[in-house]
Amino acid sequence: MNPMIRKELRQRMRERRSWILPSIYIGVLGAVVAMAYFFTLSESPWQRGGDIQGAQIGVTVFITVVFAQLSLLLLLAPVFSAGSLTIEKEQRTLPMLLTSLLSPADIWYGKFVSALLFLTLLLVSALPVLSLAFSLGGVGPAEVVRATAMTLLVLASISALGLYFSSIFRRSVHSTAVTYAAVIALTAITFIIFTMMESHWQTKQAQITRPAGVSAPEIPRYYSIPLYLNPFYAVASALMHTRHKFPDWLICTLVFLFLGLAAAFLAFRNIRRRGESG
Amino acid sequence: MIEIESIGKHYGRRVALENFSLCVESGELFGLVGPNGAGKSTLIKILATLQPPDSGRARVNGKDVTAESSSVRAVIGYLPDVPGLYQDMRVEEFLEFFADAFHLREPRRRQAVDRALARSGLERRCNDFVEQLSFGMKQRLVLAKTLLHDPPVLLLDEPATGLDPLARIELRELLKELNREGLTIFLSSHILSDLEDICTRVALIADGRNAAGSDGQSVLSLSAPSAQSDARVACEVEVLGDLQFAARASSGFPGAQLVSTQGQRLRVELPGGSEQGTAWLQHLLSAGVKIVYFDSRGPGLEERYRQAFEKNRPGGEQ
Numbered sequence: 402m403n404p405m406i407r408k409e410l411r412q413r414m415r416e417r418r419s420w421i422l423p424s425i426y427i428g429v430l431g432a433v434v435a436m437a438y439f440f441t442l443s444e445s446p447w448q449r450g451g452d453i454q455g456a457q458i459g460v461t462v463f464i465t466v467v468f469a470q471l472s473l474l475l476l477l478a479p480v481f482s483a484g485s486l487t488i489e490k491e492q493r494t495l496p497m498l499l500t501s502l503l504s505p506a507d508i509w510y511g512k513f514v515s516a517l518l519f520l521t522l523l524l525v526s527a528l529p530v531l532s533l534a535f536s537l538g539g540v541g542p543a544e545v546v547r548a549t550a551m552t553l554l555v556l557a558s559i560s561a562l563g564l565y566f567s568s569i570f571r572r573s574v575h576s577t578a579v580t581y582a583a584v585i586a587l588t589a590i591t592f593i594i595f596t597m598m599e600s601h602w603q604t605k606q607a608q609i610t611r612p613a614g615v616s617a618p619e620i621p622r623y624y625s626i627p628l629y630l631n632p633f634y635a636v637a638s639a640l641m642h643t644r645h646k647f648p649d650w651l652i653c654t655l656v657f658l659f660l661g662l663a664a665a666f667l668a669f670r671n672i673r674r675r676g677e678s679g
Numbered sequence: 680m681i682e683i684e685s686i687g688k689h690y691g692r693r694v695a696l697e698n699f700s701l702c703v704e705s706g707e708l709f710g711l712v713g714p715n716g717a718g719k720s721t722l723i724k725i726l727a728t729l730q731p732p733d734s735g736r737a738r739v740n741g742k743d744v745t746a747e748s749s750s751v752r753a754v755i756g757y758l759p760d761v762p763g764l765y766q767d768m769r770v771e772e773f774l775e776f777f778a779d780a781f782h783l784r785e786p787r788r789r790q791a792v793d794r795a796l797a798r799s800g801l802e803r804r805c806n807d808f809v810e811q812l813s814f815g816m817k818q819r820l821v822l823a824k825t826l827l828h829d830p831p832v833l834l835l836d837e838p839a840t841g842l843d844p845l846a847r848i849e850l851r852e853l854l855k856e857l858n859r860e861g862l863t864i865f866l867s868s869h870i871l872s873d874l875e876d877i878c879t880r881v882a883l884i885a886d887g888r889n890a891a892g893s894d895g896q897s898v899l900s901l902s903a904p905s906a907q908s909d910a911r912v913a914c915e916v917e918v919l920g921d922l923q924f925a926a927r928a929s930s931g932f933p934g935a936q937l938v939s940t941q942g943q944r945l946r947v948e949l950p951g952g953s954e955q956g957t958a959w960l961q962h963l964l965s966a967g968v969k970i971v972y973f974d975s976r977g978p979g980l981e982e983r984y985r986q987a988f989e990k991n992r993p994g995g996e997q
Contacts, residue, residue: 404776404779407776407779408765416767492765493762493763494763495763496724496729496757497757497759497762497777497821497824499729500727500729500755500757501752501777501780501781502752502782504749
């Protein structure tokens with residue numbers, strides 16, 4: 402086993418946040434799901450005593466869990482990755498690592514795996530909450546697998562991005578701040594750009610006079626390009642059914658894979674180059 | 680063996696090293712001394728493959744530090760000037776981690792960790808967290824970690840910084856012992872007395888360049904007497920009987936300059952090396968002076984350091 406993985410996991414398990422964060426995570430997730438469940442019941446046209454469609458509630462709970470989980474994990478991913486290399490610089494242990502026989506790839510891999518393993522632990526710890534959706538129906542194993550796989554891929558890319566910023570900066574506070582900025586750019590900014598582009602297209606279509614009975618064409622697919630970088634859209638696309646030759650989930654997978662691999666490659670170079678100078 | 684040929688390194692506009700050259704023979708205990716900012720740490724980092732030189736070449740045991748960096752790392756043990764430690768690891772875990780990092784496999788791994796614990800005197804503290812150790816113990820732990828993979832070459836950057844006098848003595852004895860076992864040790868230090876005690880040769884560095892002493896040499900031998908014409912040796916005797924008689928006898932020796940008399944002790948300076956001290960002693964004995972104690976010391980490292988670097992200080996002679 403890569404000695405970095407063992408060291409990182411051991412140190413991570415000794416930190417207080419290793420039990421505090423999962424506790425908060427499960428608590429918040431449970432509260433969100435409970436709110437979604439009771440909100441769905443109260444808003445349903447089949448109120449008390451009526452014929453409640455369990456499958457619809459199951460789907461609502463499932464969607465809520467998936468996206469609430471993603472939101473929380475996107476908040477936590479920078480915590481576990483963006484400080485990984487800067488902490489070695491701050492406590493001056495990086496020179497000792499770099500003068501051992503561990504390569505920059507070994508060091509990166511150990512940090513990446515330990516960060517991702519912890520996030521996976523959180524993901525798995527939400528399974529009991531997810532089982533509520535199963536019990537209500539409307540959701541099958543395929544949906545769970547697709548949503549989980551895409552969530553993992555997104556988290557892996559974000560972790561790789563966090564490690565890249567950690568390889569650039571000397572201080573954890575700076576690398577963490579920039580990683581959060583990147584997460585905001587990927588989640589909020591991409592959505593805002595898409596909304597503006599869509600609004601612009603709709604405005605253009607509204608100005609075009611059409612014969613009676615002829616509806617406006619569908620928005621071209623390339624308008625969705627900003628969304629391919631959006632983690633929420635990536636997970637949503639994994640749950641969509643589509644007949645496209647290149648479905649959106651495939652494009653999102655390739656985009657996040659490329660993002661993660663590029664961040665990893667650049668981090669390898671920085672670990673060696675900036676090992677001492679930060 | 681360490682070979683440094685015209686190494687240059689700069690950080691932006693600041694020149695850290697310029698055309699610096701040096702050769703350390705296998706099995707030497709070699710010191711590097713110079714003022715703050717002279718380039719000592721930069722040079723050691725280049726040898727440790729942490730930074731590539733901008734010009735020139737450096738080789739450790741025949742391996743180029745840039746082109747064969749992984750081979751160099753396998754044969755060096757590097758101790759930085761401010762070593763970091765994983766405070767939340769136990770002592771034994773810390774050593775086991777670095778044993779793994781140097782790809783040591785069982786049973787060599789276990790033997791290396793046990794030897795490191797014995798060498799650092801931390802066997803009884805092996806289950807303690809690193810943060811619980813004193814500064815001196817942490818320094819011993821880091822040095823022990825440096826020796827885990829039995830490197831033939833040690834690169835030590837200010838290893839005695841922050842140590843109390845007893846710890847410094849223990850460190851000096853350890854380095855001498857390691858050198859007797861055949862290790863080549865290259866260390867930088869500000870503590871001249873330590874270098875004088877343990878090193879066979881010392882190189883002077885200033886402003887990133889080889890610095891010459893008053894004798895024109897940039898590498899000082901600390902075991903051989905100086906043959907330069909401006910060298911002087913300090914001698915001291917303790918006599919029985921009339922000290923003034925001994926002082927008169929001493930004044931008859933060519934070049935002898937009286938420094939001080941205190942109690943029954945007479946101190947003089949003589950031109951030349953330690954062989955002059957021996958000749959002066961024989962002169963006194965021939966004159967009938969009864970001597971119970973004699974000491975002779977060549978130009979010390981501190982004196983040579985002062986001669987080499989005083990002119991470069993503000994207000995010093997240029």
